[in-house]
Amino acid sequence: MERKLPVTYELQKKSGKARAGKITAPHGEIETPVFMPVGTQATVKTMTPEELESIGSQIILGNTYHLYLRPGDDLVAKFGGLHKFMNWNKPILTDSGGFQVFSLGSLRKITEKGVEFRSHIDGSKHTLTPEKSIHIQNNLGSDIVMLFDECPPGLSSREYIIPSIERTTRWARRCVEAHQRPDEQGLFAIVQGGIYEDLRDKSLNELSEMDSAFSGYAIGGLAVGEPREDMYRILDYIVEKCPENKPRYLMGVGEPLDMLEAVESGIDMMDCVQPTRIGRHGTVFTKYGRLVIKNASYAEDDRPLDEDCDCYVCRNFKRGYIRHLFKAEEVLGQRLATYHNLYFLLKLMKDARKAILEDRFKEFKDEFIKNYNMGKN
Ligand SMILES: C=CCOC(=O)Nc1nc2cc3[nH]c(NC)nc3cc2c(=O)[nH]1
Numbered sequence: 001m002e003r004k005l006p007v008t009y010e011l012q013k014k015s016g017k018a019r020a021g022k023i024t025a026p027h028g029e030i031e032t033p034v035f036m037p038v039g040t041q042a043t044v045k046t047m048t049p050e051e052l053e054s055i056g057s058q059i060i061l062g063n064t065y066h067l068y069l070r071p072g073d074d075l076v077a078k079f080g081g082l083h084k085f086m087n088w089n090k091p092i093l094t095d096s097g098g099f100q101v102f103s104l105g106s107l108r109k110i111t112e113k114g115v116e117f118r119s120h121i122d123g124s125k126h127t128l129t130p131e132k133s134i135h136i137q138n139n140l141g142s143d144i145v146m147l148f149d150e151c152p153p154g155l156s157s158r159e160y161i162i163p164s165i166e167r168t169t170r171w172a173r174r175c176v177e178a179h180q181r182p183d184e185q186g187l188f189a190i191v192q193g194g195i196y197e198d199l200r201d202k203s204l205n206e207l208s209e210m211d212s213a214f215s216g217y218a219i220g221g222l223a224v225g226e227p228r229e230d231m232y233r234i235l236d237y238i239v240e241k242c243p244e245n246k247p248r249y250l251m252g253v254g255e256p257l258d259m260l261e262a263v264e265s266g267i268d269m270m271d272c273v274q275p276t277r278i279g280r281h282g283t284v285f286t287k288y289g290r291l292v293i294k295n296a297s298y299a300e301d302d303r304p305l306d307e308d309c310d311c312y313v314c315r316n317f318k319r320g321y322i323r324h325l326f327k328a329e330e331v332l333g334q335r336l337a338t339y340h341n342l343y344f345l346l347k348l349m350k351d352a353r354k355a356i357l358e359d360r361f362k363e364f365k366d367e368f369i370k371n372y373n374m375g376k377n
């Protein structure tokens, strides 16, 4: 009989294809749709766990590639796992490291065994395999473990993608076999297939043969440089074909308009480094679009970053002050911009969830897009 999965999903309401639901994981419950802040090196840059909780973060990401290279997954395991190591007591999702080997590592070589690469830190040689990736994630003790997959470069040809899917499926089987704690850490599949509907079907069908091992399904291979309309077309095609009773996760999407498009297609979970990364460089999200705070026009601007935002930063600081902090290279500037950006995306998902529960998501999305495109800041 089917083993009880450690991560389960309850569909609560649909508004079109958009869904509101609840994920139950070992370290707590998650109301969806949900945005997941990225905590690459066991920290969501500049934020304390207390601040993350106060802005409504329900689940964060940890990166396998980074934590394996530094401080080492064995060391994290000695501290009792990633939750204890970083003092984050809610759910954590870890990626499999495959994507980051390609975005950060050097001298990479893909073989049937796995991926050989040199560390971006000290140039040392490593090989990441499906088994190694899963064992690292087991050491980290995350609630959600991701398959070790290959994310083909953006706009790869069919000739490249077809054999890549078949190898990723063989790797998936090895991941399922290698998983040491299937009752405590939920395993998510990752659907590939580029921008081709028939190859998306191929990937999903091959993975579905292992469905009983998967707590959720992720849509990989997107937000890697393909045109926006191709990403939207693929989401609209493949997401609703994933099991309705399991969470659906889209990696690497953190632009407000893309997030709403993903929610409309039936996505429940998203992650992206954008809000924290652009925040550290002084770009913030507002109701009327992005705002680059170092712009001279904000020097004497006594408005909050976003007049409609009720976060701690918008209630206590003005644009002119935050601009000064960035010009003076005061680290508080990075913290305030990061805090606001995360709050903005977490609140966007919370408002989207409310709109779905009230069966008015389409109206909510259209209203948000109208304002966001005004660009009046
Ligand atoms: C990250 C969580 C789990 O994901 C994996 O372990 N593997 C994986 N990561 C991706 C990350 C992506 N970021 C973007 N754009 C910024 N596109 C992405 C695509 C993938 C992908 O196809 N696979």
Ligand SMILES: [Zn+2]
Pocket (backbone or CB within 6 Å): 305, 306, 309, 310, 311, 312, 313, 314, 315, 340, 343
């Ligand atoms: Zn704010």
